[in-house]
Amino acid sequence: MAAFIIGQMQIHSRDWMNEYFSKIPDVVAQHSGQFLVRGGDPEGMEGENAIPDAAFIIEFPDRSCAKGFWNSQEFQELAILRRSGSTLNAILVDKLA
DSSP states (O other), X not given: OOEEEEEEEEESOSTXXXXXXHHXXXXXXXXXOEEEEEEOOOXXXXXXXXXXXXXXXXXXXXXXXXXXHHHSXXXXXXXXXXXXXXXXXXXXXXXXX
């Protein structure tokens, strides 16, 4: 069953972005994933939480591939870079059966 990683990002500086965004698509693809949303121009519809600066949805064939991506050395190295200038909230969810 397909699985999705959904993220909301607050950007504090942009120093990391060129390197991160030039590399992340290949790392996602190595784990059979694909971006469905990247950036996404978030707009608040309901709720009290701050609107993120950017949002993303990545689709994977299953949770195993999604977790393989998230726990991979390649992604974790990029995550360290990303954390140097942003804050991320991310969740893993399954596609409706």
